[in-house]
Amino acid sequence: MTQIPRAGVIGNPISHSLSPKLHSYWLERYGLQGSYTALKVTEDELETTLRSLPDQGFIGANVTIPHKVSVMQFADQITDRATLIGAANTLIFKQDGRIFADNTDGYGFMANLRQGAPDWDPKAGPAAIFGAGGAARAIIVALADAGVPEIVISNRTRAKAEALRADFGARISVIDWVQADKMLVDANTVINTTSLGMVGGQDFKVPLDKLPSTAVVTDIVYNPLKTPFLEAAEQRGCTVVDGLGMLLHQGVPGFERWFGQRPEVDEATRRAVLA
Numbered sequence: 001m002t003q004i005p006r007a008g009v010i011g012n013p014i015s016h017s018l019s020p021k022l023h024s025y026w027l028e029r030y031g032l033q034g035s036y037t038a039l040k041v042t043e044d045e046l047e048t049t050l051r052s053l054p055d056q057g058f059i060g061a062n063v064t065i066p067h068k069v070s071v072m073q074f075a076d077q078i079t080d081r082a083t084l085i086g087a088a089n090t091l092i093f094k095q096d097g098r099i100f101a102d103n104t105d106g107y108g109f110m111a112n113l114r115q116g117a118p119d120w121d122p123k124a125g126p127a128a129i130f131g132a133g134g135a136a137r138a139i140i141v142a143l144a145d146a147g148v149p150e151i152v153i154s155n156r157t158r159a160k161a162e163a164l165r166a167d168f169g170a171r172i173s174v175i176d177w178v179q180a181d182k183m184l185v186d187a188n189t190v191i192n193t194t195s196l197g198m199v200g201g202q203d204f205k206v207p208l209d210k211l212p213s214t215a216v217v218t219d220i221v222y223n224p225l226k227t228p229f230l231e232a233a234e235q236r237g238c239t240v241v242d243g244l245g246m247l248l249h250q251g252v253p254g255f256e257r258w259f260g261q262r263p264e265v266d267e268a269t270r271r272a273v274l275a
């Protein structure tokens with residue numbers, strides 16, 4: 001008897017994750033046999049969990065906070081983009097027990113921007129990034145890959161932005177957090193990768209009066225869907241793209257590898273996940 005393929009998302013905390021809704025929706029939509037569940041795993045349990053999942057019928061998993069970096073040490077094969085980013089969010093368990101690790105956050109970010117702003121040309125001018133955390137790393141790799149000519153980063157803790165410049169090189173410059181608005185002047189792409197603006201959290205307070213109306217602006221915070229940052233950018237006439245699509249698109253490569261069907265990210269998918 002063949003086992004029903006299982007996948008899931010590993011993190012802690014995990015109850016807030018939208019991934020089970022997303023993958024369960026796709027399984028149902030395409031009439032596929034399979035399951036996808038949330039797995040609460042502490043740092044101490046990470047290795048034993050990873051080693052035991054294939055025996056329980058798991059063919060892969062997504063990985064979220066706080067395990068995206070530490071999971072790398074248990075992988076037998078790592079894609080170039082995950083190596084470059086230094087973190088993984090998608091695992092495939094091979095039949096011989098080996099673990100293959102990838103990072104699809106940058107892919108998800110890019111696919112979302114291209115879908116939400118079809119006329120966006122990454123090569124048309126500099127990108128301005130607020131924040132220098134884990135998500136910013138993946139986004140910088142994706143933007144550089146897409147041919148963005150110059151990337152300016154501003155982060156509350158300047159040293160973290162400097163570390164990204166040291167890792168990713170010449171195309172990157174850093175601006176102090178108190179002067180962050182200056183990087184907007186000739187920006188073609190503007191991205192909030194900080195957690196500012198999230199429901200229940202602190203507000204995004206950098207003034208946007210230097211933001212040109214020609215810029216494409218996105219926020220990777222998706223709760224609320226239209227953050228005050230996106231609202232302010234929209235009022236200035238910018239094309240804005242919310243962050244939910246990044247989450248949905250980053251799930252596509254994993255789902256395809258595990259269940260053999262490339263899933264669509266469309267309005268129906270968004271509705272299913274938000275329901």
Ligand code: NAP
Pocket residue numbers: 105108130131132133134135136155156157158160193194195196198202220221222243244246247248250
């Ligand atoms: P992270 O590594 O913890 O980085 C958090 C970033 O936010 C850092 O740059 C941090 O600055 C900044 N920050 C936090 N509080 C701040 C404050 N009060 N003032 C100024 N800056 C502040 O987190 P992450 O993994 O990069 O995730 C960042 C956000 O993106 C989270 O809200 C996460 O939920 C969201 N996210 C969304 C997606 C998606 O698919 N849409 C994917 C990944 C992440 P410091 O360095 O100074 O602390």
